[in-house]
Amino acid sequence: MSWIAYHEGVLKILGIQVGFGNLDLPHIIMILVGLGFITLAILKEWEPYELLPIGAGMILANLPLTGLISQPEPGMQPGMAGVLGIILKYGLYTWTILPQFIFFGIGALTDFSPLIANPRAFLLGAAAQVGIYTSFLGALAVGLIWPDWGFSLKEACSIGIIGGADGPTTIYTTGLLAPDIMGITATAAYSYMAMVAIIQPPIIKLLTSKAERATYMKPTLRPVSRAERILFPIVAMLLIILIIPKSAPLVGFLLLGNLFRESGVVERLSNTAQNELINIITILLMLGIGASMPADRVMDPRTLLVLFLGLAAFCVGTGAGVIFGKIMSKFSKEPFNPMLGAAGVSAVPMSARIVHHMGQKANKRNFLLMHAMGPNVAGVIGSAVAGGYFLGLFINF
Amino acid sequence: MQPPPIDWGEAFRIVGSGLLVVFLIMSLLAVATSLMGKIFTARDARKKAAAIAQGEAKS
Numbered sequence: 024m025s026w027i028a029y030h031e032g033v034l035k036i037l038g039i040q041v042g043f044g045n046l047d048l049p050h051i052i053m054i055l056v057g058l059g060f061i062t063l064a065i066l067k068e069w070e071p072y073e074l075l076p077i078g079a080g081m082i083l084a085n086l087p088l089t090g091l092i093s094q095p096e097p098g099m100q101p102g103m104a105g106v107l108g109i110i111l112k113y114g115l116y117t118w119t120i121l122p123q124f125i126f127f128g129i130g131a132l133t134d135f136s137p138l139i140a141n142p143r144a145f146l147l148g149a150a151a152q153v154g155i156y157t158s159f160l161g162a163l164a165v166g167l168i169w170p171d172w173g174f175s176l177k178e179a180c181s182i183g184i185i186g187g188a189d190g191p192t193t194i195y196t197t198g199l200l201a202p203d204i205m206g207i208t209a210t211a212a213y214s215y216m217a218m219v220a221i222i223q224p225p226i227i228k229l230l231t232s233k234a235e236r237a238t239y240m241k242p243t244l245r246p247v248s249r250a251e252r253i254l255f256p257i258v259a260m261l262l263i264i265l266i267i268p269k270s271a272p273l274v275g276f277l278l279l280g281n282l283f284r285e286s287g288v289v290e291r292l293s294n295t296a297q298n299e300l301i302n303i304i305t306i307l308l309m310l311g312i313g314a315s316m317p318a319d320r321v322m323d324p325r326t327l328l329v330l331f332l333g334l335a336a337f338c339v340g341t342g343a344g345v346i347f348g349k350i351m352s353k354f355s356k357e358p359f360n361p362m363l364g365a366a367g368v369s370a371v372p373m374s375a376r377i378v379h380h381m382g383q384k385a386n387k388r389n390f391l392l393m394h395a396m397g398p399n400v401a402g403v404i405g406s407a408v409a410g411g412y413f414l415g416l417f418i419n420f
Numbered sequence: 421m422q423p424p425p426i427d428w429g430e431a432f433r434i435v436g437s438g439l440l441v442v443f444l445i446m447s448l449l450a451v452a453t454s455l456m457g458k459i460f461t462a463r464d465a466r467k468k469a470a471a472i473a474q475g476e477a478k479s
Binding site: 145163173412 | 424426428430431432434435437438439441442443444445446447448449450451452453454456457460461464
């Protein structure tokens with residue numbers, strides 16, 4: 024064999040079998056984005072439990088020739104489906120079971136007492152969902168300006184739901200309505216949750232005066248009895264699911280997890296839901312989200328539009344919550360800090376912490392954390408209801 | 421590929437009824453939770469009053 028022929032043979036092998044030979048610019052960009060997510064998770068500790076596995080999944084999905092994201096298909100030879108493809112197909116696209124188990128764990132971790140003690144907070148949780156519907160209309164309006172980049176009704180619902188700042192709801196809704204953009208909507212939801220401290224304060228400051236932010240509220244809420252904490256998930260589950268049956272997979276599992284926690288008789292199950300189960304599901308779900316973003320699906324101008332519209336939804340939701348808080352403060356007999364409305368987005372507990380810190384900055388006597396946790400957990404229920412409503416429009420189980 | 425033309429009437433109907441449903445459910449939850457709170461607070465107060473009365477009767 025001549026040297027040239029040998030050299031050509033090596034190049035051919037490199038081109039076909041070796042990853043480097045198949046690495047193109049879009050894949051390199053996605054790998055760099057994945058590395059960026061991992062960097063943010065490690066150095067800035069931005070939602071590390073989500074962004075680190077998402078970044079790792081993105082890198083793995085964009086390395087060429089690995090076969091990791093090959094989804095199982097009928098007639099496929101054994102061993103040909105990739106592990107990430109199996110997670111994607113059965114966990115997210117076909118069976119969509121992972122987000123529900125995350126909700127189960129979240130329910131087991133959530134203390135609804137601040138909401139039960141102050142039921143007005145439900146209204147703030149509802150007001151913050153306005154961003155979802157605003158961005159839904161915004162996504163549809165894209166088609167008027169750029170017809171080639173327009174979004175369908177189902178895609179618009181999936182983009183709007185980012186405004187709820189609730190990862191599992193976004194994943195579940197998008198997985199069923201518009202799986203092609205699931206990776207990007209989920210990443211947007213988790214990224215914006217991580218950036219609550221950057222996004223929310225300017226909006227709150229813009230919409231409130233210093234005097235309003237300094238409004239003092241008594242730091243304690245009334246004690247909530249065990250009977251109330253047990254009854255709450257049962258009553259809420261029945262009420263919500265009987266009105267919006269399609270919210271059952273999310274709301275049902277959230278409140279079931281909470282019932283496990285509050286019942287006090289299944290401590291082992293509650294502990295498992297709060298720890299091992301939610302950790303295992305988080306690994307699978309976040310790797311799956313990362314893996315749902317191969318370059319050919321994400322390198323599209325519409326991705327930037329989804330990110331922008333998601334951010335707009337989150338901002339409008341925060342603003343609507345604050346404005347509703349201002350309205351409530353006008354009608355409230357006792358002093359009411361309108362900033363609490365910003366905690367109506369379901370970024371738990373970050374939004375509540377932001378409101379608490381801003382309240383203390385304006386008035387050192389203020390201790391708003393427990394007041395803000397009420398609308399915060401109400402926001403989780405509100406966004407799950409909004410997601411269930413969207414699903415009810417298009418999906419017949 | 422262009423998505424099918426948008427029926428804006430349908431879109432605004434989705435927004436209107438979506439917001440209505442979210443506010444309706446959250447208001448109902450607020451009322452139900454408030455009622456539950458009132459019932460249990462009253463029950464606890466009654467129990468406390470009964471315990472005080474029993475203590476006074478004994479003394």
